[in-house]
Amino acid sequence: MLSVVVLISGGGSNLRALLDASQDAEFPARIVAIGADRDATGFAHAEAYGIPTFSVALSNYQNRDEWGDALVEQIQVWQPDLVVLSGFMKLLPPRAVNALAPALLNxxxxxxxxxxxxxxxxxxxxxxxxxxxxxxxxxxxxxxxxxxxxxxxxxxxxxxxxxxxxxxxxxxxxxxxxxxxxxxxxxxxxxxxxxxx
Known part of the structure; x- marks a missing residue:
């Protein structure tokens, strides 16, 4: 069973489709957490499915690298097999990409x-x-x-x-x-x- 963390910035329509698919007992992946770079409206989907959320806002950090490091740290708490960007509207800094790839999809x-x-x-x-x-x-x-x-x-x-x-x-x-x-x-x-x- 693959564990997946999904990152969103907005309403999360792709996220909703993934959540619906993962409700099938035969689907071999589970979303373990949903993260965002802001208080995203898509968190409502997480709440509906009882999935934990986290938010790491760029404005709370001195630069993009520090933000990226903090985001990776939050993701790695969940030890996911896969990270999916689903309408995530921020470019990840190279250090964050290197920490997560190739298990980082968009x-x-x-x-x-x-x-x-x-x-x-x-x-x-x-x-x-x-x-x-x-x-x-x-x-x-x-x-x-x-x-x-x-x-x-x-x-x-x-x-x-x-x-x-x-x-x-x-x-x-x-x-x-x-x-x-x-x-x-x-x-x-x-x-x-x-x-x-």
Whole structure:
């Protein structure tokens, strides 16, 4: 059974999907704690499922490295097998990434390496792309540049706005994330292969 810590910044819709999946007795992963960089509204999901939460605000620290160290310390209390960034809107400092990777996953609303960064959906529309996608990656110290574990194409419709396209991408992101966690738990993906020396 994989133990998972999920980090959020907002409402946690991916988190909710993971929590729902983990209620299945056959699902081989359990969320042991939910953390955030602020008092996130997604903590309501944690409360509903009786899962402990923690918050580590950047503003309480002198610099990003100290914040990252404190965040890692909080995560490691739970000794998770996997850490999932689920709408976590802060870039982790390199020291934190190095402490957690390769067992550090994130989803991205584009078919990487196309359209990395904070505005992947908007960038796809502005580029006139006929298709985009969703990806699950291992976090590295670049911007959405880590190894890709799963991805799927999604067509861009002529009448799509950023909002409508994003709404169609989100369920695919959730499904890919849940499948990736299953694949890790079942040994179909070996994260040790992605460990850097």
């Amino acid at each position: 989803t991205h609303p584009a078919y990487l390496p196309e359209f990395p960064g904070a505005h992947g959906v908007r960038d796809a529309i502005e580029a006139g792309a006929s298709q985009t996608g969703a990806s699950v990656i291992i976090v590295d110290n670049g911007v959405d540049s880590g190894p890709i574990l799963a991805q799927e194409r999604i067509p861009v419709r002529v009448d799509d706005t950023e909002a409508t396209l994003h709404e169609r991408i989100k369920p695919v992101e959730r499904r890919l994330l849940i499948q990736t966690i299953l694949d890790i738990a079942n040994g179909h993906i070996d994260l040790k292969e992605f460990a850097t020396a």
